[in-house]
Amino acid sequence: QDAIDRKEKRSETFKTAVHGLETDTPALKTEELGRRAPQWVRDNLVTMCMRCKEPFNAITRRRHHCRACGYVVCARCSDYKAELQYDGNRPNRVCQECFIFLTGHTVLEDREGKHKGILEKGAAEVSRRSLLCSSLQLLDKNGKGGTRGWFVIPQDDPLVLYIYAAPQDVRAHTSIPLLGYQVRDMPHSESRHLFQLAQSRQVFTFMADTEELKQRWMKAMARSAAGITCPEEEDEGADP
Numbered sequence: 001q002d003a004i005d006r007k008e009k010r011s012e013t014f015k016t017a018v019h020g021l022e023t024d025t026p027a028l029k030t031e032e033l034g035r036r037a038p039q040w041v042r043d044n045l046v047t048m049c050m051r052c053k054e055p056f057n058a059i060t061r062r063r064h065h066c067r068a069c070g071y072v073v074c075a076r077c078s079d080y081k082a083e084l085q086y087d088g089n090r091p092n093r094v095c096q097e098c099f100i101f102l103t104g105h106t107v108l109e110d111r112e113g114k115h116k117g118i119l120e121k122g123a124a125e126v127s128r129r130s131l132l133c134s135s136l137q138l139l140d141k142n143g144k145g146g147t148r149g150w151f152v153i154p155q156d157d158p159l160v161l162y163i164y165a166a167p168q169d170v171r172a173h174t175s176i177p178l179l180g181y182q183v184r185d186m187p188h189s190e191s192r193h194l195f196q197l198a199q200s201r202q203v204f205t206f207m208a209d210t211e212e213l214k215q216r217w218m219k220a221m222a223r224s225a226a227g228i229t230c231p232e233e234e235d236e237g238a239d240p
Contacts, residue, residue: 033098033101034068034082034085035084038066038067042168044166045072046063046169048170048171049073050073051077051095052076052077053170054074061074062074065078065093066094067084067087067092067094068082068084068092068095068098078094078095078096081094082102121170122169123168123169123172124168129156130152130155131220132217134209134213134217135148135209136208137207138205139206139207149165150163158229160224161176176197180199181221182199183196183222193208195208197221
């Protein structure tokens with residue numbers, strides 16, 4: 001019975017985890033794992049392993065693709081082989097979760113049941129249920145350089161801004177509580193659409209790609225800073 005319960009739990013997990021990794025990516029149904037070739041997540045959409053969350057680097061932690069679900073994973077998390085029906089039942093490199101699901105075997109490092117904090121939730125998962133999400137650039141203190149990332153205000157945590165390095169990363173690298181901040185507009189040119197979050201001596205300067213996107217972010221952040229959380233007060237639509 002325990003084995004049946006674990007099998008059913010994994011099945012439910014995959015229904016969510018393998019659902020379209022991008023808005024234009026067809027969903028891979030649970031029963032199709034191993035039977036149909038997945039659409040691979042592009043390498044440039046992630047900066048860390050989509051399973052263990054460790055950052056990639058060119059030498060010790062390289063990118064690999066699970067041949068069952070299409071996730072980008074590190075060598076350690078894809079050090080498994082499973083026969084895939086769509087490839088003539090030949091053994092293929094798969095991630096740990098797909099290995100367990102496809103073979104029914106257990107492994108020593110079973111992360112099942114581990115509670116996921118919001119920082120450990122994938123960007124795609126959070127973005128699908130967000131008030132607003134898009135690429136922005138967070139400038140450094142002198143305003144000349146900065147870090148470009150994927151910024152999200154989730155529906156289920158609308159008073160916090162979460163920052164991911166890439167739109168398919170499985171963990172946010174930082175967050176900014178928005179409550180109490182002031183949103184400031186800044187003079188803009190054709191190439192720089194700037195605005196700020198300010199509270200006491202703490203100031204964050206952002207640059208959007210367009211003036212329209214900048215205005216959307218200013219409005220969304222101002223609402224969160226004012227503590228507006230009621231669903232009926234939400235802006236219509238969210239950036240895909």
